[in-house]
Amino acid sequence: MADRAGLGVCYESFFNLIEKMLPNGRKTAKKVYACRGFVAHHNTNLWGDTDITGLWLPAFLWPMGGAWMANQLYHHSEFKENPKEIRERVLPVMKECILFFYDYLYRKSDKMWISGPTVSPENTYRLLDGQEASVAMGVAMDHQIIRELAENYLEGCRRYNTGSPEYETEKMAQEILEHLPPTKIGKSGRILEWQEEYEEVEKGHRHISHLYGLHPGREISEDTPALFEAAKRTLEYRLEHGGGHTGWSKAWIMCFYARLKDKKKFDEQMRQFLANSVDENLWDIHPPFQIDGNFGMAEAVLEVLASRRGDVVELLRIIPEGMETGMVTGLCLEGRLKVDFAWKCGKLTKISLSSGKTQTIELRYCGIRRSVTLLENSRLELEGVENYE
Template sequence: MTELGKGRPPLKLWYEKWTAKWDEALPIGNGRLGGMIHGAPAQEKIQMNEDTIWYGGPKQANNPDAQSHLAEIRRMLMQGKQEEAEHLSRMALMSGPKYYSPYQPLGDLLVWFLHHQLPAEAYVRELDLETAVATVSYRIGTTSYRREYFSSAADQVMVVRVTCDHPGGLTCSANLMRRPFDGGSRAIAADTILMEGESGTDGIRFTCAVKAVAEEGFVRTIGDSLSVEGANAVTFLIAAESTFRSAKPEDACLARVEAAAAERYEQLKRSHIEEYAEKFNRVLLNISAETAEVQAKLPTDRRLELVKAGHEDNSLVELFFQYGRYLLISCSRPGSMAANLQGIWNDSYTPPWESKYTININTEMNYWPAESCGLAECHEPLFDLIERMRPHGRKTAQDLYGCEGFVAHHNTNIWGETRIEGMLISSSIWPLGAAWLSLHLWEHYRYSMDVTFLAEQAYPVMAEAAEFLLAYMVDDGQGHLVTGPSISPENKFVLPDGTRGNLCMGPAMDMQIVHTLFHACMEASHIIQADGTLRRRLEAAIKRLPDIRIGKHGQIMEWLEDYEEAEPGHRHISQLFALHPGEMIDKHQTPELAEAAKQTLQRRLANGGGHTGWSRAWIINFWARLGDGAAAYEHIRKLIAASTYPNLLDCHPPFQIDGNFGATAGIAEMLLQSHGGVIELLPALPKAAWQDGEIKGLRARGAFGINIRWRAGQLQEAQIRAGQTGTCRIRYEQQLFVQCEDGAAVAFTNNGAIVEFAAQAGQTYRVLLAEGSCD
């Protein structure tokens, strides 16, 4: 295959102006330490976050009256006493305190520059996705200045480097601030300042240290500021730590900045780029070879304006795809916290939805691109979060419902709390959070085929989530096992008498998740040859789960009854979990359900659906699963045009990072799908918009690595790298043949649109159109 990216402009976001707006600043991060770069010439502000700074501490706050009222609530729901059931549930099930505490900023690093009173000329602010280095360059008078910013996972420091081309021409000061909760900072050495703080009296305490290393000139402290005077260059080294990880955060910070100061700047930068680029460069996408160079000459905000005006920009789509991968690498690393609603980037002490982990879709969406887009290790912080949740989830299951296993509801936090959180019936009483999260471990196994991981990490979590559901579900009076009380997040239905309700028994999303988890547990137990008793219980329960149903509008029913929707254009489209990320609805295997899913989408969209960034991103994935590349592409364009800030972060509104991750996953899903035991090539290619292109480094379930090239909307060649020995099945709309990488023959069979062959671990195979199959 061709050398992807050869001769193409670099993947950069760039602008001709600095910004005072947070949602136009540029994000950097090393998984745990993040910064937003504003780039003002005279006074730079770097807004900083450390991933463990959450207000307050864990609470044991399950409602003690829940169990004694649970049966009554269920009885009311089954008798149609909607208002009474919700009224009682609000008192008997909700926890106290009602809400989890928020994720909060670390603070700001402010750098003030002397002799910057004149306007800056030739100004450029940029973020290079290939190096994870942000830069600002400009000229004042006859002196040129350049700043470089990166957050290094290799050295666990954030680095800010300032240079000028006039000898001795750099004089600046730097200080730390945490307004309005500014506890002050202090100088602890001639070149180092320290800020300490706490997030509530029972919360996390933290430290941030900044050390300045000047070239020529000198550094001293004046008050609580670092003063750099007459230098050619200065490097600021920033470290942060909290008591969540370290009993002595100050010592940890000082050790990091001292170790980094012992290295030359060039080595710090090289180590950072090498560590980062190994991950980023695993996947390359090219859908715009002829136009990319021209479009890349325009600033990113200008390109965004043109897309809003209706112009095509496939190069911006490429950038947007890779930006999602950049953000995941930058906010979710082994050893870091999982990516929350804002990744790690948050400038508010009272952020929207507390910047928590919302697990009725948003947290899960954050990790949709992890496996398929070559970043499996970025999934690990989510698995760590699930482990922190399990002890809390066991207690919540027992306290609230009298059940074994572990449960979580629609939100959690850094501590992994699982109680019913919030005040709103429409979102809070949803006990399927643990079940959905546990399927991420199953997906990690399906992509890696790592049986040890399955046996030791994935299956115990999955089985414990399934144990809860077996105990929690009840007979609906018609022989079906259903969940409840529960909701279809976060939608309302209308009863025949006009009453609006949220709380119900057996909503479609619940039953689809239950079905998916039970089947996954059964398959996993076969693979690891364990837990036959549980497997038999799951087999019996599956037979009693209600089927997916089609309603009066030809849609997938959202509830057990074909209720009218209070909001037909609601942002959540939860009843299509079975289409994506689930697999119960499949365009090949269940065409009638697939058509009903299409009708569901069209009905939502006709009534104003897709108006939030993450919802639009989910819609991209839905259309990809339905094989409609033109529709999926149209929603990519709408997401970029209507729900994206100038810095390409997702606009819910306000900022919420899941739309970035969901869109990246959706673009991958358009080019490759691997559910149902079959690898499908170019399943939703928008042939008119992306006529020619190639992608390298995608991953498929079954431990396969995939490269694909297409011309004039038709497959030209795919390369399949087998990570395990076993059967490989590939689907394409035309007949295929298979050969080894060196051209040697491979025995394969064609069964309709599927070609099948025995793959050997470590071998690469070429997949091409069979002779005579071209249009």
């Protein structure tokens, strides 16, 4: 959210926190898991804590915090594309995470490498004999995070030419990708949260962790139609059984529907969020309060306004209810791109694109596509939707 909203400078504090966590995370990796590299769990603090903390097992046995943060750093770097920062501050963190997961992943006899013991955050499943459990081997969210980490690391090394000293770690990342199980679809057409098709104890659980690959990840998209459809069914099932009852959960669901480009469901979740999940001072109600909902709602709105995937830039992916007319200025996208645009009665009336580098993009709006070449430090003005034709 911060980068798209033009607040990328706020990431300096995030960098500082991760750099404080790194030495602690190396100790945690070695002492708790007998692994190399860096690991962090679901919670940290002012002192950069990385240990397993808490008393509730379904939450604390989750060694994905560091990898999630590393992926977030890499996504941030895609906006500014600062080679020095990426080589010196982003890729080294990712390398430490790759080292950890290379050692941590369990090698099965079928040549699959799976995470575990771990949890799918706060959720539980039921075995055939009626036992309920949360700890498992091979959790969908874990694998989606690790896969994104390895892909990002390899892309970063290729793009920013880190050289031979990183070759061994690049090989590790490639091996991880070759052996991680794919995201699976169950008999019901929904994405499996665990490696086995267990019965869910709480069918409307507030966490929808196995859709990390839809948002904030990029594994599930229109380019993967089977997973895309399975994500829709997964959401429908959770909501039918009472999911999304906390403010932050509803905000995350809005982000899902923004990626799915489902206007009806997005509008429904937005109305419910504003009616039931926001206090008089506009704080998100968890209850009592959790800032995730405020940030998540802003992210969802930014996602429907504009997004970039590769060279494709899509504007007004859906137009939320009550926003049929509006204007945006200073919205930032990956690849040093900034866009201002206005629309009236659901139609674009003006677009202004600024680029920090020479690049060609495909601009999309309401099914219309146009190739646009932008020069470094240039601005291109388009007046009216007719300019797309």
